Amino acid sequence: MIKILGIVxxxxxxxxxxxxxxxxxxSINIPGAWPFAIVGLIFFLSGIGIIKxxxxxxxx
Numbered sequence: 001m002i003k004i005l006g007i008v009x010x011x012x013x014x015x016x017x018x019x020x021x022x023x024x025x026x027s028i029n030i031p032g033a034w035p036f037a038i039v040g041l042i043f044f045l046s047g048i049g050i051i052k053x054x055x056x057x058x059x060x
Contacts (some may be wrong), residue, residue: 009047016040
């Protein structure tokens with residue numbers, strides 16, 4: 001369960017980072033590209049952290 005959350009956060013973070021970076025540099029016209037990039041970075045780093053630190057079981 002924890003690994004699934006980490007993978008979902010990582011994928012959502014990658015999508016947010018891609019949209020944010022393309023919006024910042026002008027390839028895609030997205031209003032508010034900076035929040036996409038910042039939230040994407042936060043989700044990506046937290047997802048990677050969960051994947052690296054947690055074991056595959058649900059034990060505490």
